[in-house]
Amino acid sequence: MFPRKGAGEKEVLGELEEKTSSDLTFDSGRILGSMCTYPHPFAVEVVRRYIDRNLGDPGLHVGSQRVEEEAVEMLSNLLGLKRGYGHIVSGGTEANILAVRAFRNIAEVERPELILPESAHFSFLKASEMLKVKLVWAKLKKDYSVDVKDVEAKITDNTIGIVGIAGTTGLGVVDDIPALSDLALDYGLPLHVDAAFGGFVIPFAKELGYEIPDFDFRLKGVESITIDPHKMGMVPIPAGGIIFREKKFLEAISVPAPYLAGGKVWQATITGTRPGASALAVWAMIKHLGFEGYKKVVKKAMELSRWFAEELKKIPGVYLIREPVLNIVSFGTGNLEEVEEELKKRGWGISAHRGYIRIVMMPHVRKEHLEAFLVDLGGIMRY
Numbered sequence: 541m542f543p544r545k546g547a548g549e550k551e552v553l554g555e556l557e558e559k560t561s562s563d564l565t566f567d568s569g570r571i572l573g574s575m576c577t578y579p580h581p582f583a584v585e586v587v588r589r590y591i592d593r594n595l596g597d598p599g600l601h602v603g604s605q606r607v608e609e610e611a612v613e614m615l616s617n618l619l620g621l622k623r624g625y626g627h628i629v630s631g632g633t634e635a636n637i638l639a640v641r642a643f644r645n646i647a648e649v650e651r652p653e654l655i656l657p658e659s660a661h662f663s664f665l666k667a668s669e670m671l672k673v674k675l676v677w678a679k680l681k682k683d684y685s686v687d688v689k690d691v692e693a694k695i696t697d698n699t700i701g702i703v704g705i706a707g708t709t710g711l712g713v714v715d716d717i718p719a720l721s722d723l724a725l726d727y728g729l730p731l732h733v734d735a736a737f738g739g740f741v742i743p744f745a746k747e748l749g750y751e752i753p754d755f756d757f758r759l760k761g762v763e764s765i766t767i768d769p770h771k772m773g774m775v776p777i778p779a780g781g782i783i784f785r786e787k788k789f790l791e792a793i794s795v796p797a798p799y800l801a802g803g804k805v806w807q808a809t810i811t812g813t814r815p816g817a818s819a820l821a822v823w824a825m826i827k828h829l830g831f832e833g834y835k836k837v838v839k840k841a842m843e844l845s846r847w848f849a850e851e852l853k854k855i856p857g858v859y860l861i862r863e864p865v866l867n868i869v870s871f872g873t874g875n876l877e878e879v880e881e882e883l884k885k886r887g888w889g890i891s892a893h894r895g896y897i898r899i900v901m902m903p904h905v906r907k908e909h910l911e912a913f914l915v916d917l918g919g920i921m922r923y
């Protein structure tokens with residue numbers, strides 16, 4: 541019920557504490573199956589300080605708009621491009637929707653089709669429904685990366701673009717983006733790379749010596765990339781990123797916004813009023829951690845995932861779905877639903893889908909959390 545009379549802050553906060561006491565928190569170490577994490581304290585401070593900035597009306601917040609442009613530029617640089625065009629958006633879902641929207645608007649095909657791997661994130665289902673773009677699913681190979689031959693076989697006159705994934709949601713697999721890029725160039729189609737998760741992992745992991753396919757704008761067929769700072773970038777939610785190689789993609793999805801207090805502008809994002817604080821936090825975190833800082837975070841996460849994968853193999857009845865590529869380890873068991881239920885009963889924030897349980901080594905996940913998890917899992921499997 542909407543209260544007629546307000547209550548004191550202390551009382552309201554007390555009630556909130558109680559109501560959220562059933563939430564799992566990242567610092568408890570129990571959340572092992574999420575791509576989110578506790579944000580970096582510096583990013584939290586930046587958000588708090590600039591909480592009022594609205595990038596939906598950039599004429600009022602000209603400085604913040606410039607900072608967003610610089611954040612986009614730094615993300616573009618990370619992804620191998622001197623200058624890219626895009627926005628800090630609400631997350632990977634919005635970023636993917638914007639990419640599909642741009643491809644569709646540019647293609648001007650009557651019955652548009654998008655080819656994407658069976659492993660693609662469900663955000664594309666939303667894009668398909670909203671944009672009336674038919675999804676054409678390409679098969680996966682035994683290693684769970686997309687079968688590029690199947691992608692080619694599915695190209696028609698209605699194809700508006702191809703999607704490749706750099707860090708699949710379930711297994712962290714990186715598709716053969718170089719082959720997809722060649723294919724896209726051969727057929728004159730744009731390639732979108734969904735690196736919502738992998739964008740803040742792969743560049744650092746590659747420098748650390750991990751063998752991961754190239755995935756970014758250094759490949760000429762790649763026209764757009766989703767990269768989410770609110771995942772491994774350690775920026776508070778909401779902070780996604782969409783980067784286009786060329787300005788024409790952004791222009792193809794921009795609509796005039798005539799009545800803003802700051803003057804007429806063109807808006808490409810799905811959201812109108814949107815948090816400037818998020819863009820500022822992305823900028824601040826990149827400046828604060830730099831490439832070396834993120835590399836340290838990724839090093840720890842990658843090492844932990846390799847160690848954890850080996851430990852899992854020692855538990856009878858547990859098997860890896862595949863060797864980890866990024867900092868995600870997914871495993872199966874014979875009686876998965878029961879195992880999932882037992883783990884949840886013991887307070888673990890994990891879930892089983894598509895026949896496996898996914899553990900994501902986010903920055904809040906420490907070795908002792910995983911050791912405790914392994915003890916519980918081992919116990920359940922023995923039972």
Ligand code: PLP
Pocket residue numbers: 575630631632633634636661663705707708709734735736737768780
């Ligand atoms: N793309 C990939 C590969 C993802 O893993 C996710 C989320 O897990 C998304 C897109 C969607 O991101 P968000 O939940 O930020 O909208």
